[in-house]
Amino acid sequence: xxxxxRATRSRYVAPIPAFADAFTAARSSLPGKEAPAIxxxxxxxxxxxxxxxxxxxxxxxxxxxxxARAANVPMALATRPNVGLGDVQRYFTGGPLARRLxxxxxxxxxxxxxxxxxxxxxxxxxxxxxxxxxxxxSARALGGPAEPHSFAxxxxxxxxxxxxxxxxxxAVLEHPLQLLFLTVGQPAAVMAHPRIVVRLGKEARLHLIExxxxxxxxxxxxxxxxxxxxxxxxxxxxDRLQLGSAGTSFVGLNRQRLAERAExxxxxxxLGGALVRNETDLHLVGSFVEAQLNGVYMPIxxxxxxxxxxxxxxxxxGHSDQFYKGVMDDRAHAAFAGKIIVHQDAQRTNAFQxxxxxxxxxDAEISSKPELEIYADDVKCSHGATCGELDRTAxxxxxxxxxxxxxxxxxxxxxxxxxxxxxxVDPAVRKLARECLVARxxxxxxxxxxx
Numbered sequence: 111x112x113x114x115x116r117a118t119r120s121r122y123v124a125p126i127p128a129f130a131d132a133f134t135a136a137r138s139s140l141p142g143k144e145a146p147a148i149x150x151x152x153x154x155x156x157x158x159x160x161x162x163x164x165x166x167x168x169x170x171x172x173x174x175x176x177x178a179r180a181a182n183v184p185m186a187l188a189t190r191p192n193v194g195l196g197d198v199q200r201y202f203t204g205g206p207l208a209r210r211l212x213x214x215x216x217x218x219x220x221x222x223x224x225x226x227x228x229x230x231x232x233x234x235x236x237x238x239x240x241x242x243x244x245x246x247x248s249a250r251a252l253g254g255p256a257e258p259h260s261f262a263x264x265x266x267x268x269x270x271x272x273x274x275x276x277x278x279x280x281a282v283l284e285h286p287l288q289l290l291f292l293t294v295g296q297p298a299a300v301m302a303h304p305r306i307v308v309r310l311g312k313e314a315r316l317h318l319i320e321x322x323x324x325x326x327x328x329x330x331x332x333x334x335x336x337x338x339x340x341x342x343x344x345x346x347x348x349d350r351l352q353l354g355s356a357g358t359s360f361v362g363l364n365r366q367r368l369a370e371r372a373e374x375x376x377x378x379x380x381l382g383g384a385l386v387r388n389e390t391d392l393h394l395v396g397s398f399v400e401a402q403l404n405g406v407y408m409p410i411x412x413x414x415x416x417x418x419x420x421x422x423x424x425x426x427x428g429h430s431d432q433f434y435k436g437v438m439d440d441r442a443h444a445a446f447a448g449k450i451i452v453h454q455d456a457q458r459t460n461a462f463q464x465x466x467x468x469x470x471x472x473d474a475e476i477s478s479k480p481e482l483e484i485y486a487d488d489v490k491c492s493h494g495a496t497c498g499e500l501d502r503t504a505x506x507x508x509x510x511x512x513x514x515x516x517x518x519x520x521x522x523x524x525x526x527x528x529x530x531x532x533x534x535v536d537p538a539v540r541k542l543a544r545e546c547l548v549a550r551x552x553x554x555x556x557x558x559x560x561x
Contacts, residue, residue: 213289233274308337318348
C-alpha cells in the first residue's frame, strides 16, 4: 500500500455492512426507482461513499467531532410516524400568508403543506415528486458529483424528499416560505436524507425559513444537503432554527454560490440535539457581494454542536461578516471553525469574523478555530475569538440593583445569546428561539417577561 492510501485509510473508517444492506433494501422504494438515470446517479454516489468512508477526527474539518460514533451504526431508513396538525401548528412561522412544506422524518406531509397560489416565476416542488415524475430532468438538474463528501454522497444515495425552490429573473415571493422538518425519534436507530435546492434568478427575492423540530426523543439521524445558487442582484434571507430533542442527531452541508451584487443574510440558532453539525461552503463568485452569517448555539447536558464555515472570496469588492456566539453548560461541547479564503483576484475584499463564547460550567468545553488565508494585497480582514465566564462587573451592577446572584446570571446569559436571536427577520422565529433559550438558561423560569 502506498503512502497516500495509508494516510487516507487512517483518516477515514470503512462504513459498516449495514449501509449496503439498507441501500439494497431501499432501492426498490426510493423515488425514481424505475428510471435508469436516477438509479445510476444513486449508485455512483453510494459507491463513492463506500470508497471514501466516514471521516475521523484526523480529518481537519472533522477535528472536533467523532461522527463515526454516532453515524457508523446500523440504521434503517426512517418511516413516517403519524403526526397531525395539532402536533405542529405551534411551530408555524412566517405569518398566516406563508407557504409551507412540512416533512416528518424526511417524508413530505402533503396534507399539512401549502404551496398553492404562487406568483408567476416561482416554483416550489417536492423533490421526491420530481424524482418520481421527471427522473431524467431531475438527474440533470441535480448534477454530477462535486468533490467527495461522505455525507453528501450518502444523502444522494438515499435521497427521499426535500424541496426544489426556483425563482426566475425578477420573481419575488412577498411572504416567507417555511420548510418545517419534524423529527420523531425511534427506539432503534433510523436515518433520513432530505435535500434543499434553491435557485434564484437575477433580482429575485426570497425569505426562506428552515425549521428543525424534535417532536419526540429517540434515535434519528437527519443528513441534510442544501444547494443554493443566487443570481445577479438576487437576495436571500435565510432564518434557520434547530430545536432537536434528546438522542436525535443532525448533519447538514450547505453549498452556496453568489453572483455579482447578490445578498445573503443567514441567521442560525442551534438549541437542542444530541449531536449537531452545520457545515457551510460559501463561494462569492461575483463582485460587490454581501454575505452575513449569524449564529448562536447553546448545548447543555452532554450535547455536542459543531459549526464549520468556509467562505471563498473569488471576485473583487466583496463583503462577508461572520458573527457567532456560544453558551455551553454542564458537560456540553461546542466547536467553531471559521475560515475566510481571499483569492488572488479578490482585491478590495472586506471580510470579518467573530466568535464569542460563554462557559457556565467547569466541565463545559469550546473549541474555536478562526482562520484567514489571504492571497490578495488590497483587503480589510479580521478575525477573533473569545471565551470566558460571565462578566463580574456586570454581575456586581445587577446585584447592586437588588437582584440575587442567580437572577443576575440568568439575565446576563440570556442577553449574551439573544444578541444573535434578535437578528432573525421573522418575529415568530424570534419568539420560538427566545422560548427555547429561556428554557435552557439556568434559572430561566424568571425570565418570562423577556419573551
